[in-house]
Amino acid sequence: EPEVTQTPSHQVTQMGQEVILRCVPISNHLYFYWYRQILGQKVEFLVSFYNNEISEKSEIFDDQFSVERPDGSNFTLKIRSTKLEDSAMYFCASRLGLDNEQFFGPGTRLTVL
Amino acid sequence: AQSVTQLDSQVPVFEEAPVELRCNYSSSVSVYLFWYVQYPNQGLQLLLKYLSGSTLVKGINGFEAEFNKSQTSFHLRKPSVHISDTAEYFCAVRPLRGGYQKVTFGTGTKLQVIP
Numbered sequence A: 001e002p003e004v005t006q007t008p009s010h011q012v013t014q015m016g017q018e019v020i021l022r023c024v025p026i027s028n029h030l031y032f033y034w035y036r037q038i039l040g041q042k043v044e045f046l047v048s049f050y051n052n053e054i055s056e057k058s059e060i061f062d063d064q065f066s067v068e069r070p071d072g073s074n075f076t077l078k079i080r081s082t083k084l085e086d087s088a089m090y091f092c093a094s095r096l097g098l099d100n101e102q103f104f105g106p107g108t109r110l111t112v113l
Numbered sequence B: 001a002q003s004v005t006q007l008d009s010q011v012p013v014f015e016e017a018p019v020e021l022r023c024n025y026s027s028s029v030s031v032y033l034f035w036y037v038q039y040p041n042q043g044l045q046l047l048l049k050y051l052s053g054s055t056l057v058k059g060i061n062g063f064e065a066e067f068n069k070s071q072t073s074f075h076l077r078k079p080s081v082h083i084s085d086t087a088e089y090f091c092a093v094r095p096l097r098g099g100y101q102k103v104t105f106g107t108g109t110k111l112q113v114i115p
Helices: none
Strands: A005-007 A010-013 A019-024 A031-037 A043-050 A053-057 A065-068 A075-079 A088-095 A108-112 B002-005 B010-014 B019-021 B024-027 B031-038 B044-050 B056-058 B064-068 B073-078 B087-095 B109-114
Touching (some): A005 A088, A010 A019, A019 A108, A043 A075, B010 B019, B024 B073, B024 B087, B031 B064, B031 B073, B044 B056
Antiparallel strands (some): A005 A019, A031 A043, A031 A088, A043 A053, A088 A108, B087 B109
16 A cells, blocks of 8 residues: 655754655545644644645744755755754645545654664 | 544553543534554554544454544544554544645544553
């Protein structure tokens, strides 16, 4: 069964460093999402991406964040200068169409020291 | 905008006992409803979903949920839990239409099954 994959599973970085979290959505899907879950808190929407552009973003998704679909398969989340409060589990998700189910990846745990 | 409330942050229950995890939501538009499960150190797995039709929805692993429109609730139930059900459970909603239909999650309920 096709699935969303994410790499790495765990990333440790120093405050102020740039990180790129990678996701491979399900191959024929058209809509892509990033969510995050700070430890002990709920899963929060960050951004949605369709047709090679951001379609919606939350107030969390400030100028330090960017997303890209550099080729036909990867979907990346970049955090330009990480802060301690960026430590969280980051989930990628994709869906075929707006009427279809959203599939989540296993997550990348980001730890900022 | 939508919001989801899961009042119970932790629910301990003995093995083979029944369990109910509560979920209430609010929304100005019609929504789809979901329950996701997250096992330790794993991602989110869809347990079940309500899109339309019968208000009693059956999902994987013997779970079921009932949609109650008047009470805006979507409680999750299992008649007899197993140790392997120990996990965190998230209730979620997304709009039927409009926008890019992001999923809004509740804060989660940790189910701890006691042997």
